Amino acid sequence: MFKKILIANRGEIACRVIKTAKKMGIKTVAIYSDADKQALHVQMADEAVHIGPPPANQSYIVIENVMRAIKETGAEAVHPGYGFLSENAKFAEALEAAGVAFIGPPKGAIEKMGDKITSKKIAQEAKVSTVPGYMGLIADAEEAVKISNEIGYPVMIKASAGGGGKGMRIAWNDSEAREGFQSSKNEAANSFGDDRIFIEKFITQPRHIEIQVLCDSHGNGIYLGERECSIQRRQQKVVEEAPSPFLDEATRKAMGEQSVALAKAVDYASAGTVEFIVDGAKNFYFLEMNTRLQVEHPVTELITGVDLVEQMIRVAYGEKLAMAQEDVTLTGWAIENRLYAEDPYRGFLPSIGRLTRYRPPEETASGPLLENGKWQGDAPEGAFAVRNDTGVYEGGEISMFYDPMIAKLCTWAPTRLEAIAHMRDALDGFELEGIGHNLPFLSAVMDHEVFIKGEMTTAFIEEQYPEGFEGVTLEEPALRKIAASAAAMHRVAEIRRTRVSGRMDNHERVVGGLLEPSGL
Amino acid sequence: MSLQGQDYPVTIAADRDGSDVHFADGTTLRVASNWTPGDQLARLDVGGEGLVLKVGKVSGGFKIRSRGAELKVHVRTPRQAELAKLMPEKVAPDTSKMLLCPMPGLIVTINVEEGEEVQEGQALCTVEAMKMENILRAERKGVVAKINAAPGDSLAVDEVIMEFE
Numbered sequence A: 001m002f003k004k005i006l007i008a009n010r011g012e013i014a015c016r017v018i019k020t021a022k023k024m025g026i027k028t029v030a031i032y033s034d035a036d037k038q039a040l041h042v043q044m045a046d047e048a049v050h051i052g053p054p055p056a057n058q059s060y061i062v063i064e065n066v067m068r069a070i071k072e073t074g075a076e077a078v079h080p081g082y083g084f085l086s087e088n089a090k091f092a093e094a095l096e097a098a099g100v101a102f103i104g105p106p107k108g109a110i111e112k113m114g115d116k117i118t119s120k121k122i123a124q125e126a127k128v129s130t131v132p133g134y135m136g137l138i139a140d141a142e143e144a145v146k147i148s149n150e151i152g153y154p155v156m157i158k159a160s161a162g163g164g165g166k167g168m169r170i171a172w173n174d175s176e177a178r179e180g181f182q183s184s185k186n187e188a189a190n191s192f193g194d195d196r197i198f199i200e201k202f203i204t205q206p207r208h209i210e211i212q213v214l215c216d217s218h219g220n221g222i223y224l225g226e227r228e229c230s231i232q233r234r235q236q237k238v239v240e241e242a243p244s245p246f247l248d249e250a251t252r253k254a255m256g257e258q259s260v261a262l263a264k265a266v267d268y269a270s271a272g273t274v275e276f277i278v279d280g281a282k283n284f285y286f287l288e289m290n291t292r293l294q295v296e297h298p299v300t301e302l303i304t305g306v307d308l309v310e311q312m313i314r315v316a317y318g319e320k321l322a323m324a325q326e327d328v329t330l331t332g333w334a335i336e337n338r339l340y341a342e343d344p345y346r347g348f349l350p351s352i353g354r355l356t357r358y359r360p361p362e363e364t365a366s367g368p369l370l371e372n373g374k375w376q377g378d379a380p381e382g383a384f385a386v387r388n389d390t391g392v393y394e395g396g397e398i399s400m401f402y403d404p405m406i407a408k409l410c411t412w413a414p415t416r417l418e419a420i421a422h423m424r425d426a427l428d429g430f431e432l433e434g435i436g437h438n439l440p441f442l443s444a445v446m447d448h449e450v451f452i453k454g455e456m457t458t459a460f461i462e463e464q465y466p467e468g469f470e471g472v473t474l475e476e477p478a479l480r481k482i483a484a485s486a487a488a489m490h491r492v493a494e495i496r497r498t499r500v501s502g503r504m505d506n507h508e509r510v511v512g513g514l515l516e517p518s519g520l
Numbered sequence B: 001m002s003l004q005g006q007d008y009p010v011t012i013a014a015d016r017d018g019s020d021v022h023f024a025d026g027t028t029l030r031v032a033s034n035w036t037p038g039d040q041l042a043r044l045d046v047g048g049e050g051l052v053l054k055v056g057k058v059s060g061g062f063k064i065r066s067r068g069a070e071l072k073v074h075v076r077t078p079r080q081a082e083l084a085k086l087m088p089e090k091v092a093p094d095t096s097k098m099l100l101c102p103m104p105g106l107i108v109t110i111n112v113e114e115g116e117e118v119q120e121g122q123a124l125c126t127v128e129a130m131k132m133e134n135i136l137r138a139e140r141k142g143v144v145a146k147i148n149a150a151p152g153d154s155l156a157v158d159e160v161i162m163e164f165e
Helices: A011-025 A041-044 A063-073 A089-098 A109-113 A116-125 A141-151 A172-190 A249-267 A298-305 A308-318 A414-428 A438-445 A461-465 A477-497 B076-084
Strands: A004-007 A027-033 A047-050 A077-079 A154-163 A166-170 A196-200 A207-215 A223-235 A238-242 A272-280 A284-290 A333-340 A355-357 A385-390 A405-413 A431-433 B009-012 B019-023 B028-033 B041-046 B049-060 B061-066 B069-074 B098-100 B105-110 B123-129 B132-137 B142-147 B159-162
Touching: A004 A011, A004 A063, A004 A154, A011 A027, A011 A041, A011 A385, A011 A405, A027 A041, A027 A063, A047 A063, A063 A089, A077 A308, A077 A405, A089 A109, A109 A116, A109 A284, A116 A154, A116 A249, A116 A284, A141 A154, A141 A172, A154 A172, A166 A172, A172 A196, A172 B132, A196 B076, A207 A249, A207 A308, A207 B009, A207 B132, A223 A249, A223 A298, A223 A461, A238 A298, A238 A438, A249 A272, A249 A284, A272 A308, A272 B132, A298 A308, A298 A333, A298 A385, A298 A405, A333 A414, A333 A438, A477 B019, A477 B028, A477 B041, A477 B049, A477 B061, A477 B069, B009 B069, B123 B159
Parallel strands: A004 A027, A004 A077, A027 A047
Antiparallel strands: A154 A166, A154 A196, A207 A223, A207 A272, A223 A238, A238 A333, A272 A284, A333 A405, A355 A431, A385 A405, B009 B019, B019 B028, B028 B041, B041 B049, B049 B061, B061 B069, B098 B159, B105 B123, B123 B132, B142 B159
């Protein structure tokens, strides 16, 4: 096995990879920019190398800087996490030239699948049904408008190299198509250094369901069930779960087998995700393949008991998959909520600053991941699981340079409703101060009837909160409980106030006729 | 107790293990907790059921967050409550004729000029933050009176980008 690996990423995903590497007895190297000198991933790693100023395009995505860090530390392999260099074929090429293993798919697969235009062509050749759209490159905004009209509004304008909601716009008319094209192009140039754009039909009432695949370099491939990621805001996922409340066994099998076939068609070897749009009649259309570890991979780990990072490292080392398709079982239900530094009361705009208070709920280990001995970290065992993947700590800072995600809070329980109930409790117990964050919004979603019934589509947030989120209005019983609680707390606070020292003798204030303070 | 626009007259009786809160309609809720002043997270037992509240201090009461709701809870004596009813409501300053920067970020482009008439939905400027470009649009028809920012400016939240007539 590798002796030392470098993690070419930051934040929670760097911490996540370090946890598994430690479990496998592999030494870890972190890289950091000026803004991340004190970051958690730097503290957790065995070594850390500085690679440049805060903006990602001068540090984390500069291939030469990362290569220098590899050379300095003698790392044998690199895990790229997600975003940054994870789907950059030039990076995989540079590693190959330097004789360093890439903990990800072969560069050919990244090139073919990483480019949305090429990947769609390959999927079509492999007889996977795809969404109608324009596959060629688009020169300017006027051509974008013409193509949009040919496809018919609404259309989705996407950066060819994009992902994670960046460089993506939906247009309902000519002027939005024109603006969206320009914005997508600019964002793509800034974030990925590749400003090619394509346009496709935007399917209404869709669900976003993706299949996790895992392939080795000996021609074996399996699928580890699906993830339902329908609750999204501006193409950015907010709540994910596995399995999907919508799929039946036959659809799951069809999607899984097609995904594996597609992966094999590009000689895929690593963990990967095939994204589909599924309509109300359970027709599914291939969207894209992400040739990396996904943000929401924990929900799959929680129901399958497979540590995906461990599998990626083993595959990169050249090992054969230790399991076959019939060994994959889906047990219980897992839900993930993404905590963003985005203020729901201000239209979800990003918020930056210091985390004056950050106290996540206590983690508990349970379910298949614990039974297989693959639980990452040392949480106590429980009847249900609470897992919090994060890259921050109390007193740390959320800077304007990177993704505003604070943490990924997951729960696992035998049934979906139990998993939701535990998620509500976990969100209630999550203390977060100093920045605007979406905790109240997540709580509201967990209590939302449409979500509880499992009937959400990707339009959930737009449809249920058309005017934006303004907080929940509580019903009578809950209000009464809070009124009673506040009365009781006020009484205790008043008693405390009477005990302030330095008061005049014989003029003590008496609260409720009791001089001695009692419990609440 | 006054919260979310509703008043709940209550009396409270405490013993060693908790408090009985009596409402005006005759119902009673028993509250027990080990909360102490200053705790930001209150784990309570109310009427036999668990309840977790995030508690902040505001003058004259608490700021309480629970299940996606954010409430200001005012605790007043009967006389205070009577007088509070007579207090005028504070009106937020009128910012409808200004374009405020909705987040800390960088101005990428300004699409209008001073004196220009803008239509509802027209793009006014683009602000970049956290690698996302956000187009700010006019909420209604108007004329640009003054522009206070230029492309390349880094703005704080709520800074005035432009004013309208």
